Amino acid sequence: MRNLLCPDPPRRVPGHRALGVALRTAHLATFGTLLGGHAFDVEPARLYPFLVATIASGAALMALELASTCAWLFLGKGVAVLLKLLLLLMVPVFWEQRVAILVLVVVVASVGAHMPSRFRHYSLLHGRVVTASARTASASRSC
Numbered sequence: 112m113r114n115l116l117c118p119d120p121p122r123r124v125p126g127h128r129a130l131g132v133a134l135r136t137a138h139l140a141t142f143g144t145l146l147g148g149h150a151f152d153v154e155p156a157r158l159y160p161f162l163v164a165t166i167a168s169g170a171a172l173m174a175l176e177l178a179s180t181c182a183w184l185f186l187g188k189g190v191a192v193l194l195k196l197l198l199l200l201m202v203p204v205f206w207e208q209r210v211a212i213l214v215l216v217v218v219v220a221s222v223g224a225h226m227p228s229r230f231r232h233y234s235l236l237h238g239r240v241v242t243a244s245a246r247t248a249s250a251s252r253s254c
Contacts, residue, residue: 121180131175138168146213186241187230191223 124130141164148158173192176183183189198216202209223231234241 116181118180121182122178124175124178127175127179131172134168134172134175138165138172141165141168142217146210146217149213150210182234182236182241185235187226187233188223190235191219191226195219195223 141161145158145161145165147153148161176189184193195216198212198219202212205212229240232240232242
């Protein structure tokens with residue numbers, strides 16, 4: 112099961128980079144529109160398509176990463192995505208603070224995307240930075 116979920120080295124997904132850029136662009140555009148809509152009190156019916164598109168593009172981005180390896184969830188960059196999801200789950204509960212929460216999601220996304228690689232590629236499973244060569248050298252202890 113471990114080899115299926117966390118192959119070592121991770122699977123290569125054809126077109127991963129191009130697909131990731133396209134999905135990320137769609138995700139940023141739809142989330143930005145959604146955030147702006149909440150900030151300017153746009154009626155919910157007008158925001159619904161952007162909510163659906165944001166969820167779909169975010170899910171597709173996660174699926175793309177998980178197609179390579181589920182160990183991605185335990186890297187700094189995967190943990191940042193999980194933190195964003197946790198924050199987003201708070202929106203229905205703290206509806207009046209939704210704009211602040213959504214801005215915090217943007218902050219986590221920005222920091223997660225631009226933090227040094229020693230944090231982005233730090234593996235909670237290995238207790239160290241994991242690079243492609245280190246993944247190949249280590250016995251598949253990932254998951």
